Amino acid sequence: MQSDRHAETVLTAERPVALVVDASFDSDTFTIDTTTIDGQRVVVMxxxxxxxxxxAAETLALSRALLSRLAYVGFPEGGDR
Structure with a gap:
């Protein structure tokens, strides 16, 4: 039996927090959320x-696009810390 060198499971007690994003691309609106399927966190559009x-590749590309957009537009300011 050969192990998959590219896969790694990291167990954590941390509970992920879902981030729901409504985004508009090409005049169409998408809702982006996360869920758990068979114990794995997945991104749902x-x-x-x-x-x-x-x-996983699409999720990474989406994350990069959202972060790039936030860096361009700027993060919201204000609020109590």
């Missing part, structure tokens, strides 16, 4: 024509 589960 809800579109008007159905639900899509993103692959």
């Amino acid at each position: 809800q579109q008007k024509d159905g639900v899509r589960y993103l692959t």
